[in-house]
Amino acid sequence: MALHLNLLHEEILEQRQRQRDPLKIGMMVLSALGAIMVVYYLWNAYKVLEIRTRLSQAQQNWAKVEPKVTGAQKRSAELNSIISTTKVLDGMIDGRFYWAPFLEKLSRCVALNAQLISIDGTVLDDGKISIVIDGLAAGREPRAAAEELRQLLLEQLGQSYNDVKVEFKSLEDLDTIVNIGGSNMAMARFGINATFNTVAAKPTPTPGPRTKTRGEPKQ
Amino acid sequence: MKRIQVKLSKDQIQKLSLSSIGFIVLVYVYFSFFLGPLNNSRDTMLAEIDQLQDKVANSKNELTKTSKLEQQANTSTKRFAALKALSPEGAPIAWFPPRMKTFFANQEIDKATARLENSVAYKETDLANWMRYNWILELPQADFSTLGKAVAALENAEPLMSIMRISIKALPEDPQFQQITLSASTAMVKR
Numbered sequence: 001m002a003l004h005l006n007l008l009h010e011e012i013l014e015q016r017q018r019q020r021d022p023l024k025i026g027m028m029v030l031s032a033l034g035a036i037m038v039v040y041y042l043w044n045a046y047k048v049l050e051i052r053t054r055l056s057q058a059q060q061n062w063a064k065v066e067p068k069v070t071g072a073q074k075r076s077a078e079l080n081s082i083i084s085t086t087k088v089l090d091g092m093i094d095g096r097f098y099w100a101p102f103l104e105k106l107s108r109c110v111a112l113n114a115q116l117i118s119i120d121g122t123v124l125d126d127g128k129i130s131i132v133i134d135g136l137a138a139g140r141e142p143r144a145a146a147e148e149l150r151q152l153l154l155e156q157l158g159q160s161y162n163d164v165k166v167e168f169k170s171l172e173d174l175d176t177i178v179n180i181g182g183s184n185m186a187m188a189r190f191g192i193n194a195t196f197n198t199v200a201a202k203p204t205p206t207p208g209p210r211t212k213t214r215g216e217p218k219q
Numbered sequence: 220m221k222r223i224q225v226k227l228s229k230d231q232i233q234k235l236s237l238s239s240i241g242f243i244v245l246v247y248v249y250f251s252f253f254l255g256p257l258n259n260s261r262d263t264m265l266a267e268i269d270q271l272q273d274k275v276a277n278s279k280n281e282l283t284k285t286s287k288l289e290q291q292a293n294t295s296t297k298r299f300a301a302l303k304a305l306s307p308e309g310a311p312i313a314w315f316p317p318r319m320k321t322f323f324a325n326q327e328i329d330k331a332t333a334r335l336e337n338s339v340a341y342k343e344t345d346l347a348n349w350m351r352y353n354w355i356l357e358l359p360q361a362d363f364s365t366l367g368k369a370v371a372a373l374e375n376a377e378p379l380m381s382i383m384r385i386s387i388k389a390l391p392e393d394p395q396f397q398q399i400t401l402s403a404s405t406a407m408v409k410r
Contacts, residue, residue: 019314033242037344042253044258051268054264055267058272058275059271068278068282069278072285082296083298085256085346085348088343088345089299092379092381092406096344096374099370100371103366104367107364117389119305120385121384121385121386121388125382207382
């Protein structure tokens, strides 16, 4: 067997030790890690740039749309305000009391033997109408003539309004005699208070027809 | 198993420690001053993009709604313009009494006068731009049927006017005619 002598063993050992130097290995690892970090940062930076482009596009789009939207919002608020104001005004118009039809009805109630001296009509806060009428009635029975006027007024007003009340405030005979159509007639002075409601009262609920239930005995 | 023993010199240990500290500092700087701000800015921008996209989407809805509302409000707008046109420019005290005088003159009732009693703002928020003017209209002489027709015409011509009180008194010297006082309130645009 031939003798094999390694005369360079010290150098080889040194070389191996140099190769396994932890500092060198650590530096290599650090460098590799650093390179990965730089690449990762650059990749992220590229993505951020891309996002920034998207953002600027979105900002441009919004800048185009914003004035239109602001205008639309303003217009929308204005229209809503117009609609609600018109609604309130329409409510006021619809809710007011029309005096002309009332005066027409009143004129129908006054017979030839009656004369109205004054009429005072007021729209009360609760929407009711209050009328005070003063007048004179003539006839063989002047009180009956006044009563006839009251009843006619009640009937006429009842056709168009709700909760109609027509009552005498005063009714007194006068000493004065008046000549109507060639005949002398006695006179009475009357005062009438009338109140009514223009708004229709809510209908009271009536029970519906009873339906047969299963438990009910058949007849 | 062959065990490799690595013997480090003091110098090597110092270098290794320094490298480790350097590595830690590098990682800290990298995350705190480079990657962190970058990610923050990315998140902020993404949030801003989302916000803008939402706004743009909402704005489309808003525009559609407004155009629909415009169509729906067509009648109201016309009606509102017509009601607003009942209040001309200028102080009501300047134009309303002459208007009433002319109106009643056209109804064959002369010498009509209109006095402003007071004016109050409406409590309703919808009528913030409107005022209520209370007037006293005096008609010194008119017969009942002419008055009835005039009141009917007034109620039709002035939709924003509501007569709150009416007082009719027969004239003692001429019972055919009556003296009339009307208390009326009108809604007018604030000028």
